[in-house]
Amino acid sequence: MNYIGSKYKLSDFIKSTVYSVVGKDLSNKVFCDLFAGTGIVGRKFKKEVRQVISNDFEYYSFVLNKNYIENHLEIEDKQELIDKLNNLLLIENGFIYQNYCLGSGSERQYFSDENGKKIDTIRTKIQEWKQNNRINDSQYYFLLASLLESADKVANTASVYGAFLKHLKKSAQKELILQSADFEINDNEHQVFNQNSNELIQRIQGDILYLDPPYNIRQYGSNYHMLNTIARYKQFEPKGKTGLPAYQKSKYCSKNFVLQEFDNLIKQANFEYIFLSYNNEGLMSVADVQNTMSKYGNYHLEKIAYQRFKADKTENRNHKANKTEEYLHILKK
Numbered sequence: 082m083n084y085i086g087s088k089y090k091l092s093d094f095i096k097s098t099v100y101s102v103v104g105k106d107l108s109n110k111v112f113c114d115l116f117a118g119t120g121i122v123g124r125k126f127k128k129e130v131r132q133v134i135s136n137d138f139e140y141y142s143f144v145l146n147k148n149y150i151e152n153h154l155e156i157e158d159k160q161e162l163i164d165k166l167n168n169l170l171l172i173e174n175g176f177i178y179q180n181y182c183l184g185s186g187s188e189r190q191y192f193s194d195e196n197g198k199k200i201d202t203i204r205t206k207i208q209e210w211k212q213n214n215r216i217n218d219s220q221y222y223f224l225l226a227s228l229l230e231s232a233d234k235v236a237n238t239a240s241v242y243g244a245f246l247k248h249l250k251k252s253a254q255k256e257l258i259l260q261s262a263d264f265e266i267n268d269n270e271h272q273v274f275n276q277n278s279n280e281l282i283q284r285i286q287g288d289i290l291y292l293d294p295p296y297n298i299r300q301y302g303s304n305y306h307m308l309n310t311i312a313r314y315k316q317f318e319p320k321g322k323t324g325l326p327a328y329q330k331s332k333y334c335s336k337n338f339v340l341q342e343f344d345n346l347i348k349q350a351n352f353e354y355i356f357l358s359y360n361n362e363g364l365m366s367v368a369d370v371q372n373t374m375s376k377y378g379n380y381h382l383e384k385i386a387y388q389r390f391k392a393d394k395t396e397n398r399n400h401k402a403n404k405t406e407e408y409l410h411i412l413k414k
């Protein structure tokens with residue numbers, strides 16, 4: 082998934098830095114990914130550590146991580162379930178088609194008509210199976226994560242869901258095919274939460290805390306609202322041109338609140354090692370981060386040059402350079 086702030090390309094750098102600081106044998110360690118997003122960092126450590134604790138306060142992210150992190154044994158009847166969902170008779174009265182596709186008269190076009198109907202059809206069937214106990218929790222989150230990722234591939238947006246495109250782009254014209262969201266199989270049990278970082282931190286403890294909060298004012302709840310809508314699938318009244326639901330706001334996206342929120346987080350963290358990803362263009366300056374972390378133990382910094390996130394192809398033309406610096410701030414408490 083093309084996700085704002087994704088650490089997909091940086092995950093090897095993060096892993097090798099953790100190795101160099103903590104050591105290569107992590108088999109006894111509890112690793113927490115507190116702002117997990119797509120879950121890619123937790124996934125990198127899932128087979129290395131005793132337990133991954135994964136958290137994000139967006140519900141779609143919770144669903145992805147319930148699958149990619151908490152699921153750790155083979156999914157029963159995996160292919161049979163996927164095949165059934167791909168071959169259902171499409172319904173027309175579902176929430177996505179009625180509110181976010183052109184053919185229903187909604188005046189919005191986040192998906193082609195066929196794909197909107199298919200999302201509704203699959204989502205409705207997954208819920209029906211869950212209610213009838215035809216599937217268990219592991220299968221439920223596996224299927225939901227598969228649907229979120231497969232739907233995201235055919236979304237008619239420039240990348241995020243802040244707006245839809247006027248004309249159906251090429252990838253959005255393709256038929257949505259449900260593809261399985263495969264995860265690492267391993268013996269250990271992992272934990273996934275859907276909470277505010279600063280509340281959860283008071284109730285957990287472990288060895289390695291990885292922090293990847295938002296860097297700027299872009300709220301994930303508005304940029305990825307469609308994924309929340311598909312994941313929750315609860316009725317509401319979509320308003321305005323984009324049909325944006327009410328969404329929660331992160332203090333990490335606010336210049337006024339971020340520093341105090343961050344300081345509280347570090348202060349309360351019951352972890353020996355803390356790694357923070359943050360780039361040099363964030364709401365907190367490098368000095369802000371350094372001063373805050375240094376108050377609580379031994380601090381040092383690692384840097385790497387990095388390609389800027391592209392919301393769409395034209396966006397970067399306005400920037401002087403496509404390269405930015407990505408920082409890994411390290412604290413031993």
Ligand SMILES: C[S@@+](CC[C@H](N)C(=O)[O-])C[C@H]1O[C@@H](n2cnc3c(N)ncnc32)[C@H](O)[C@@H]1O
Pocket residue numbers: 084085086087088089115116117118119120121122136137138139142276277278279293294295296301302331332333
């Ligand atoms: C930079 S992204 C993380 C990206 C992730 N490391 C990845 O590679 O996919 C920041 C994440 O923090 C989440 N978030 C923002 N404020 C939060 C808060 N107060 N508590 C928990 N999660 C929060 C957002 O929903 C978003 O998924």
